[in-house]
Amino acid sequence: MRSNFVFYLGNELIKLGFFEHLRMIRRLPEGAREGGRTEMRRSMDLIRNLMLRLEELPMEMGDAVVVTVGDKALEGIEASDAELLHHLELLRDEGFLDCPATGQPMLGITYMGLTWRGHDFTDSIRNEEVWGKTKAAAHRAGGWTASLLLEIAKGVIKGELGKYLPGF
Numbered sequence: 001m002r003s004n005f006v007f008y009l010g011n012e013l014i015k016l017g018f019f020e021h022l023r024m025i026r027r028l029p030e031g032a033r034e035g036g037r038t039e040m041r042r043s044m045d046l047i048r049n050l051m052l053r054l055e056e057l058p059m060e061m062g063d064a065v066v067v068t069v070g071d072k073a074l075e076g077i078e079a080s081d082a083e084l085l086h087h088l089e090l091l092r093d094e095g096f097l098d099c100p101a102t103g104q105p106m107l108g109i110t111y112m113g114l115t116w117r118g119h120d121f122t123d124s125i126r127n128e129e130v131w132g133k134t135k136a137a138a139h140r141a142g143g144w145t146a147s148l149l150l151e152i153a154k155g156v157i158k159g160e161l162g163k164y165l166p167g168f
Helices: 018-026 044-056 081-094 116-125 128-141 146-164
Strands: 004-009 012-017 065-068 108-111
Touching (some): 044 081, 116 146
């Protein structure tokens, strides 16, 4: 019995035999290799851009969308395919995205929406001025994590609220 692997790449249905599947796994997305090695660094701006874009996807309750590199939903976001894939996986692993535990595609994610934590993060970093102050504080501190960015952004927002609500 021969196994086939079926998945969507963008809007195209891809069907591969077993050995083709193995070759596909070994192939890295465009931009993944420079000088013979793969180097990935988290980008605050890319994380923000992806969260804002994913939040905008037209979805209804119960929908599951496969988001892959080269997908129309990610058009205009400046990053290589490898960076997009890496950051989508980071956002999924951080718990910002609601993704089923099984059935994940090889070159993307199955996305069902933002989690509560993902909404908190996105709402906190949506405003350009708040985002600028959040990034500046993280750079001054010398490092960042997603949780720290959320806390910094919430602190910036609380500072703004203090101007309008004395004692807040």
